[in-house]
Amino acid sequence: TKEQSHKNQQKSPDIILSELPKERGWLSEHIHQYKGFWYATGVLQGLLALQQQHFKPKPNTVLLASYPKSGTTWLKALLFAIKNRAELDFNTHPLLSSNPHELVPHLEVYAFKHPTNPTPNTCLMHSHLAFNCLPELAYCKIVYVFRDPKDVLTSFWHFIQKSRPTELPFISLPEAFDQFTKGYSPFGPFWDHVMGYYKASLEFPKKVCFLKYEELKKDPIFNAKKLAEFLEQPFSLEEESEGIVERITELCSFEKLSNLEVNKQGTHTEFFIPTITNNVFFRQGKVGDFKNHLSDEMIEVLDEITKQKLDFDLMNT
Numbered sequence: 280t281k282e283q284s285h286k287n288q289q290k291s292p293d294i295i296l297s298e299l300p301k302e303r304g305w306l307s308e309h310i311h312q313y314k315g316f317w318y319a320t321g322v323l324q325g326l327l328a329l330q331q332q333h334f335k336p337k338p339n340t341v342l343l344a345s346y347p348k349s350g351t352t353w354l355k356a357l358l359f360a361i362k363n364r365a366e367l368d369f370n371t372h373p374l375l376s377s378n379p380h381e382l383v384p385h386l387e388v389y390a391f392k393h394p395t396n397p398t399p400n401t402c403l404m405h406s407h408l409a410f411n412c413l414p415e416l417a418y419c420k421i422v423y424v425f426r427d428p429k430d431v432l433t434s435f436w437h438f439i440q441k442s443r444p445t446e447l448p449f450i451s452l453p454e455a456f457d458q459f460t461k462g463y464s465p466f467g468p469f470w471d472h473v474m475g476y477y478k479a480s481l482e483f484p485k486k487v488c489f490l491k492y493e494e495l496k497k498d499p500i501f502n503a504k505k506l507a508e509f510l511e512q513p514f515s516l517e518e519e520s521e522g523i524v525e526r527i528t529e530l531c532s533f534e535k536l537s538n539l540e541v542n543k544q545g546t547h548t549e550f551f552i553p554t555i556t557n558n559v560f561f562r563q564g565k566v567g568d569f570k571n572h573l574s575d576e577m578i579e580v581l582d583e584i585t586k587q588k589l590d591f592d593l594m595n596t
């Protein structure tokens with residue numbers, strides 16, 4: 280509520296944190312429940328800085344939003360390549376030498392690192408925050424990417440194994456499943472995260488674009504065009520006849536990005552983990568790998584929650 284957030288604005292972040300319910304984190308020791316969602320300690324500090332210091336995005340800012348492991352890396356690449364295409368040459372393209380995470384800043388990480396001036400100096404940024412926790416977004420368009428939660432959980436669990444700080448204990452897949460389904464996974468509950476943005480996309484279709492990883496996989500060209508239109512930078516007939524859309528989707532494809540030297544050998548910095556190897560963001564890039572990892576019972580439980588909680592048919596909207 281307004282009153283609550285006004286009170287919070289007067290309290291120090293440490294006091295707010297200490298008063299919130301907490302649970303075991305996956306990539307941090309704890310996650311804390313704030314406005315219905317579970318955030319790692321550093322994320323919450325970033326979020327509070329954004330709320331207290333007033334977020335001031337530039338006009339025409341585009342925010343990519345996602346639940347972790349839903350296709351963030353892919354969408355960062357696509358949005359960067361589509362939005363900046365007039366200035367970029369395919370032979371010297373920044374995506375050939377930089378990981379997409381270096382090119383598109385992560386809002387809450389940036390805010391955590393720059394708490395007194397928490398707005399990144401770019402027109403394209405990314406957040407894993409839930410819709411109801413985003414700061415004032417007057418100028419922003421939002422692109423949200425959704426993925427089947429069975430693949431999200433599978434992908435997340437593999438990611439934890441590779442990037443968990445060494446001092447944190449091992450977490451088994453059944454343990455991760457248990458937290459995920461009960462809602463207290465990082466940035467969870469997953470289904471509430473999705474529905475927040477889905478409802479916003481119905482209410483403000485010009486401001487919020489809702490995409491599905493599975494559909495993007497099926498038809499990247501159609502979806503790249505849809506994104507360009509949403510950004511009010513549609514591909515011209517000339518660009519289409521020159522094959523620019525295909526060149527962009529090929530450049531951003533899993534096969535291309537995951538085989539670049541920078542993404543095979545390179546590293547970049549994130550705040551939990553001082554250096555993160557770029558290859559942890561590329562595992563399989565497929566639809567349906569959950570079948571190789573989740574039990575039939577886990578699949579049934581996840582599908583049941585999805586049926587109850589999501590307002591749209593997972594694969595056919």
Ligand code: A3P
Binds near residue numbers: 347350353560562563
């Ligand atoms: P898998 O673990 O199932 O392979 P995020 O970028 O949100 O962290 O999500 C990571 C997931 O997206 C991983 O899924 C990763 O392999 C996949 N991914 C990364 N780049 C991709 C791309 N260019 N195209 C399709 N999937 C991609």
